[in-house]
Amino acid sequence: MSRKLRPYAYLLPSFLAIAAVILVPLGYALFISFINLTKNVRKLDNPDLWDYVGFANFAKVLSDAAFWQALGRTLYFTAVSVGLEFTIGMLFALILNEKFRGRGLVRGIMLIPWAFPTIVNAVLWKWLYDPDHGTVTVLLYKLGITDGYFNILGSSFSAMNAIIIADVWKNTAFVALILLAAMQSLPKEAYEAGMMDGASAIRRFFTITLPLLAPAILVALVMRTMEAFKVFDIIYIMTGGGPAGGTQVLSFLTYQSSMMFGNFSYGSALAFVMSFFILIFAVVYIKILYRNAE
Amino acid sequence: MERTKPQKILTYLGVLGVLLFTLGPLLLLVVATFSSSADLNGKSLHLVPEKWTLDNYRNVFSGQASDGSLPPFMTAMKNSVITALSATALSLFVGMFAAYAYARFRFRGKNALLISVLGFRMVPEVVLLIPLYVIFARMGMINSKPSLVLIYTVFNLPFVIWMLQGFFRSLPKSMEESAQMDGVSPLGVLFRFVLPLSLPGLVAAGIFVLLLSWDEFMFASIFTSTYDAKTITVAISEFSKRGLIDFGMQITGGLLASLPPIILALFLQKFIISGLSEGSEKG
Numbered sequence: 001m002s003r004k005l006r007p008y009a010y011l012l013p014s015f016l017a018i019a020a021v022i023l024v025p026l027g028y029a030l031f032i033s034f035i036n037l038t039k040n041v042r043k044l045d046n047p048d049l050w051d052y053v054g055f056a057n058f059a060k061v062l063s064d065a066a067f068w069q070a071l072g073r074t075l076y077f078t079a080v081s082v083g084l085e086f087t088i089g090m091l092f093a094l095i096l097n098e099k100f101r102g103r104g105l106v107r108g109i110m111l112i113p114w115a116f117p118t119i120v121n122a123v124l125w126k127w128l129y130d131p132d133h134g135t136v137t138v139l140l141y142k143l144g145i146t147d148g149y150f151n152i153l154g155s156s157f158s159a160m161n162a163i164i165i166a167d168v169w170k171n172t173a174f175v176a177l178i179l180l181a182a183m184q185s186l187p188k189e190a191y192e193a194g195m196m197d198g199a200s201a202i203r204r205f206f207t208i209t210l211p212l213l214a215p216a217i218l219v220a221l222v223m224r225t226m227e228a229f230k231v232f233d234i235i236y237i238m239t240g241g242g243p244a245g246g247t248q249v250l251s252f253l254t255y256q257s258s259m260m261f262g263n264f265s266y267g268s269a270l271a272f273v274m275s276f277f278i279l280i281f282a283v284v285y286i287k288i289l290y291r292n293a294e
Numbered sequence: 295m296e297r298t299k300p301q302k303i304l305t306y307l308g309v310l311g312v313l314l315f316t317l318g319p320l321l322l323l324v325v326a327t328f329s330s331s332a333d334l335n336g337k338s339l340h341l342v343p344e345k346w347t348l349d350n351y352r353n354v355f356s357g358q359a360s361d362g363s364l365p366p367f368m369t370a371m372k373n374s375v376i377t378a379l380s381a382t383a384l385s386l387f388v389g390m391f392a393a394y395a396y397a398r399f400r401f402r403g404k405n406a407l408l409i410s411v412l413g414f415r416m417v418p419e420v421v422l423l424i425p426l427y428v429i430f431a432r433m434g435m436i437n438s439k440p441s442l443v444l445i446y447t448v449f450n451l452p453f454v455i456w457m458l459q460g461f462f463r464s465l466p467k468s469m470e471e472s473a474q475m476d477g478v479s480p481l482g483v484l485f486r487f488v489l490p491l492s493l494p495g496l497v498a499a500g501i502f503v504l505l506l507s508w509d510e511f512m513f514a515s516i517f518t519s520t521y522d523a524k525t526i527t528v529a530i531s532e533f534s535k536r537g538l539i540d541f542g543m544q545i546t547g548g549l550l551a552s553l554p555p556i557i558l559a560l561f562l563q564k565f566i567i568s569g570l571s572e573g574s575e576k577g
Contacts, residue, residue: 108563
């Protein structure tokens with residue numbers, strides 16, 4: 001094999017696989033979003049039945065109140081869950097960055113929720129929130145916070161926040177681990193110089209540690225934001241988008257309109273609109289990676 | 295650094311907080327799996343069961359699948375093991391060639407191709423759900439393990455390539471160069487000299503593919519309809535649809551299904567941390 005062709009030969013299997021399972025389907029999804037396709041996929045065999053509608057499906061998405069509501073819920077879920085995961089994750093990283101006996105063990109334990117399958121996490125919290133027997137439900141009542149047994153997943157606002165808590169429990173470790181790894185690679189001099197000045201610990205954190213951690217913080221935030229924006233599994237199990245659509249986020253709306261109601265074309269258009277937002281995060285992420293490398 | 299007593303106390307209080315946050319829900323889960331359904335349906339905080347029982351475990355391991363072979367739980371676990379392991383092996387094998395090309399060869403269009411790999415990693419899965427379903431349905435490839443393996447392999451490929459190329463880059467070039475001078479073929483260099491040194495990188499990338507494949511639910515739920523292919527996440531989600539009484543079974547099955555990824559994560563902790571920080575470096 002010639003020297004010039006060898007790199008391309010090494011890349012070929014990967015790019016063929018990616019073309020077949022990602023690129024071609026992406027193009028196909030675009031095509032589907034321009035026609036009028038329902039669950040009856042046989043329609044695709046006959047071009048006369050394609051019923052080309054141009055951007056009608058996209059227009060329908062953008063004029064659909066359900067879409068804007070789902071977008072609002074998705075943004076709320078993303079902002080609150082990522083915000084909490086970052087705050088708690090930073091605290092955890094700071095604690096685990098201190099020297100204490102059994103640090104390795106505690107770090108291992110902290111990792112467990114992250115390794116927990118999302119579906120199991122959802123099942124666990126759904127049970128904790130059970131309106132008749134859930135530990136959280138009973139606890140809220142016994143503490144006098146609620147009158148009687150309150151159905152946490154039965155009203156939109158509490159359901160959304162309850163799901164966020166479940167998500168935070170699982171994903172905080174991810175943020176903590178990235179921040180901890182970054183803290184441990186920080187130059188010691190940075191801290192020590194601050195100590196000589198007699199700077200208080202809190203000031204030292206905001207003026208020295210935080211700026212040095214900025215690249216790692218950005219990576220953790222962007223990666224979590226992209227994941228949170230796509231949230232699906234935990235909603236599917238815990239509320240199925242309910243009550244009355246109160247926890248219906250974009251991924252779930254896409255799933256529901258295509259896989260449950262069989263409107264493939266509308267679902268595809270919706271998925272593309274959703275990807276537009278992900279694209280923004282992706283561009284930010286790639287830019288950070290390249291800036292970190294310089 | 296000298297530490298004062300209050301500082302030490304603060305640290306230990308913090309550690310206590312971390313442990314409570316993490317272990318609280320976990321302990322409730324473990325206790326619940328050993329509780330009877332009467333206990334679970336009671337109005338207590340479920341901190342300690344009135345009577346410890348193995349009923350839930352017995353229920354999970356009994357029952358027959360539609361084809362009468364193994365209990366659904368065991369069949370789904372088996373499907374998950376086969377699917378996740380195959381996807382991991384395949385994506386590592388295919389991805390390592392591309393990663394090596396990026397790490398060691400100079401060629402036209404390299405930067406653009408490398409950025410495109412990162413781009414593929416960002417494509418939201420839900421966009422691919424509909425076209426892949428339509429394509430696979432028309433080809434009669436729904437409800438088969440190989441279809442899921444193919445999807446998981448390719449979805450994880452960009453990440454594998456990205457991580458391995460970073461790892462290959464960190465290896466010293468000298469050995470490869472001298473092997474080349476001795477007339478070892480390029481493939482020989484890769485297999486006999488680079489790969490043996492790359493075990494930590496392969497393990498780190500492999501864990502992530504394993505964990506993600508084990509965790510995947512959206513595609514598994516759409517692309518499987520019987521226990522020929524149903525994975526464990528799908529099986530657990532269905533325990534719930536039968537009604538309230540199955541909560542015990544669901545959480546018990548869930549706990550058992552969590553053990554493989556948790557054990558893997560605990561034993562291979564240092565690889566996970568290197569994998570996570572790889573995501574924050576350009577390589």
